[in-house]
Amino acid sequence: MDSTTSSPQEREQRFRQIYDAAYVDLLGFVRRRVHPAHAEDVVGDVMLVAWRRLDEVPAELSAARAWLFGVARKTLQNTRRRDNRHDAVAVRLAEVRQGPDDAGQHLDLVAHRLDIAAAWPLLSAVHQEAIALSVLDGLTAPEAAAVLSISSTAFRLRLSRARRTLRRHVDSASAADRRPGHLAADGSPR
Amino acid sequence: MNKHTLDTMTTAALRDLDPAPPTVLTDEERERADATFARIVSTLRRHHVPEESDRPRRRRSRLLVPLGLLGAAGAAVPALLLNGGSAFASWTPKPEPLTGAAVGEAATTCRAALEVPDQGEHVVVAERRGGWTYVLITGPKAEGTCLMRDDLVGHQDPADHTKEGFFGGYTADPDKAPTVARDRIVETENMAGSVPTRGLQIFSNDEGWFSSVQGYVGKDVTGVTVHTPVGPDVEASVVHGRFAAWWPSDQPSSRNPEVMGAWTYTVSLADGSTRLVTG
Numbered sequence: 062m063d064s065t066t067s068s069p070q071e072r073e074q075r076f077r078q079i080y081d082a083a084y085v086d087l088l089g090f091v092r093r094r095v096h097p098a099h100a101e102d103v104v105g106d107v108m109l110v111a112w113r114r115l116d117e118v119p120a121e122l123s124a125a126r127a128w129l130f131g132v133a134r135k136t137l138q139n140t141r142r143r144d145n146r147h148d149a150v151a152v153r154l155a156e157v158r159q160g161p162d163d164a165g166q167h168l169d170l171v172a173h174r175l176d177i178a179a180a181w182p183l184l185s186a187v188h189q190e191a192i193a194l195s196v197l198d199g200l201t202a203p204e205a206a207a208v209l210s211i212s213s214t215a216f217r218l219r220l221s222r223a224r225r226t227l228r229r230h231v232d233s234a235s236a237a238d239r240r241p242g243h244l245a246a247d248g249s250p251r
Numbered sequence: 252m253n254k255h256t257l258d259t260m261t262t263a264a265l266r267d268l269d270p271a272p273p274t275v276l277t278d279e280e281r282e283r284a285d286a287t288f289a290r291i292v293s294t295l296r297r298h299h300v301p302e303e304s305d306r307p308r309r310r311r312s313r314l315l316v317p318l319g320l321l322g323a324a325g326a327a328v329p330a331l332l333l334n335g336g337s338a339f340a341s342w343t344p345k346p347e348p349l350t351g352a353a354v355g356e357a358a359t360t361c362r363a364a365l366e367v368p369d370q371g372e373h374v375v376v377a378e379r380r381g382g383w384t385y386v387l388i389t390g391p392k393a394e395g396t397c398l399m400r401d402d403l404v405g406h407q408d409p410a411d412h413t414k415e416g417f418f419g420g421y422t423a424d425p426d427k428a429p430t431v432a433r434d435r436i437v438e439t440e441n442m443a444g445s446v447p448t449r450g451l452q453i454f455s456n457d458e459g460w461f462s463s464v465q466g467y468v469g470k471d472v473t474g475v476t477v478h479t480p481v482g483p484d485v486e487a488s489v490v491h492g493r494f495a496a497w498w499p500s501d502q503p504s505s506r507n508p509e510v511m512g513a514w515t516y517t518v519s520l521a522d523g524s525t526r527l528v529t530g
Contacts, residue, residue, distance in 0.1 A: 073292055080288055085276060092271035101280070105287045112291050139445075154268040174264040181268075196265045227261065 076112050083126045084108075090130050090198050093152050094137055107133045127204035130194075134208055149186035152193040154178060173231070180230035188223035195220055338400075338416075338446070338459040339499035341381025345486045346496075349377040349384070353404075357386040360404050361397035365421045376465075376495045378488045385488075387465060387495050395421030398446065398461070398497060418446045418461075428492070431469045434520055435528060436494060438466035443500060463497035464514075474519035484517075 087107060091100040110132050111118055119125045137150050157178040181189065194205035206216035266272070276284060349357055354377045362369065372390030379385075384404050387396045400416030429437045446459040464477060468489055475487040475494045487496035516528050 076292065077288070080284075084284055085274070088276075088280075089271035089273070093269070097270075101283055101287070104284075105291070108287065109291050153270055154265070155270040157268070170260055170263060173260045174267055177261060177264040178268055192265070196262055197269050197271075224258065224261075228258075231261070 072115060076115055079111060079118060079122075079125055079129075080108060082122055083129050086126055086198075087129050087133060091133055091137070093193060093197060094150050103133060103136055106136055110136075123201075123204065124207075127200055127207050130198065130200070130204075131208040131210070149190045151186040152189040152197070154181050176231045176234040177227070179234055180227055183230050184223065184227060187219065188226055191216065191220045191223040192227065339381070339383065339461065342383065342499050343380045344483050344498070346378035346380055346385075346488045348488065348490075349379060349386075353377070354386075357384050357397075357399075357404050358388050360399065360406060361386045361388060361395060361419060363406075364397060364399070364417060365395050365419050367393050367395055367421055375491050375493050376488045378495075380497070385463075385495065385497060387493070389425060391425070393421055393423055394425035395419065396463075396465070396495075398463070416446060418444055428467055431467045431492075433469040433471040434518065434526060436466055436468045436472060436475060436516060436518055438464055438516075440465050460500040461497050462500045463495070465493065465495040467492055468494050468518070471521045472518045473521050476517045476519075478515045478517065480514055 084104065087104050088100055091103045091107075095103060107129055111129060117128075119128050134150055138148070154177075157175055184192075190209070191205070194200050194208060195202070198205075200208065202216050202220070203213045205220075206213045209216060211219075354374050357377050358372075358374045362372070370390055370392045372388040372393055372395075374386060375389050376385065376387040379401065382401050383398060384401055385396070385398050388394065397417070397419035399418070403416055426439065429439065431437050441462070441464045443460065443462045446461065462479070464487070468475060470492075472489065472494075475489050475496070477485040477487060477496050477498070479485060479498060482498060482500075485496045485498045487494040518526050518528055520526065
């Protein structure tokens with residue numbers, strides 16, 4: 062895929078390729094960060110930027126996806142109050158629901174999921190963002206670094222710290238779970 | 252539980268808790284996605300004007316108030332904005348040049364707000380459109396612009412400008428002036444941005460969106476008019492070989508892609524003739 066296009070037909074064709082290939086992933090990225098009701102509008106705004114700046118979109122699809130995520134992140138930052146526009150964009154997790162699906166799963170994993178859900182809100186938005194880019198959005202370190210406009214080294218360091226912090230919160234939760242009289246699967250906030 | 256096992260379990264747990272797990276679009280989502288695609292492409296196709304191949308690359312500034320879309324193309328002026336429904340209701344398409352002490356006061360305020368040390372920059376453009384003052388200062392080590400509500404002019408505490416009604420930015424490595432044909436202009440910067448305007452107008456949004464352009468003019472150019480995509484024509488300030496203009500806009504989005512359409516210019520020349528250019 063050529064990174065620059067000249068004719069309107071080529072330009073539209075290239076945009077169509079990017080649009081089709083990245084739309085679902087971009088929608089997922091946005092849904093993790095805003096109310097689902099607003100997600101499609103944000104994706105539309107991001108794609109509009111991509112159309113206007115098509116020659117700046119990386120040719121390689123994976124890098125193009127990261128580029129779109131970066132635009133989406135800036136778009137989300139800009140919709141906030143001015144004072145925190147430069148802050149990280151917090152990431153939400155799904156609500157924990159215990160049900161029949163848990164029946165066939167290892168109890169440790171079920172309990173761990175509850176601990177993660179409880180620990181997640183204790184993380185800073187910066188750390189949530191680093192972990193989510195890596196684990197949920199499926200980006201490599203260089204791609205995630207590009208989304209955040211930082212170096213790969215800085216991202217790896219941030220991700221390492223984020224994981225360590227999450228682990229500490231989970232350990233605290235697990236220790237509390239082991240206390241006599243505490244339910245191991247208690248999902249109440251800690 | 253060892254660290255590796257915990258990390259593996261944590262990854263698995265996080266993916267279980269993903270609020271947007273990998274999926275395919277529903278038919279309804281696919282229809283909406285296709286409609287958005289068509290809206291983006293078809294509208295901009297109608298407004299597309301090819302840029303000149305030697306058009307200078309847009310520059311980025313360090314912005315105190317972040318832009319909605321850095322480098323985004325021009326914007327329209329919705330009727331609502333021009334009918335007084337926004338903080339820019341008093342905006343005028345023709346600028347009023349600042350004179351005398353007002354020039355220095357605006358520049359000093361801008362420099363203080365941007366926290367740019369005085370390195371010998373001089374004022375290039377200082378104008379007022381309605382209740383808003385725009386100033387462009389430049390020098391070999393810095394170039395900055397400010398758009399501010401008139402009542403903020405004269406306030407030199409940077410904290411005064413972290414509130415509503417101020418937009419500004421500067422670059423510490425300004426580009427050298429380009430070579431411009433006598434009867435031409437070179438647009439060096441354009442942007443869509445927003446000014447926090449909370450409390451300025453009842454029922455108004457808390458962001459006043461605008462678009463701005465600036466650049467250089469050739470020796471024979473005496474006037475520059477910007478033809479915005481769907482809004483009114485805007486008369487630019489032309490002074491000291493530079494031009495600058497800004498106009499109220501709407502927030503660029505996929506719902507109104509026409510505001511991102513291309514614009515053109517009419518330049519007026521010293522011999523009385525005019526010329527339509529793309530900048």
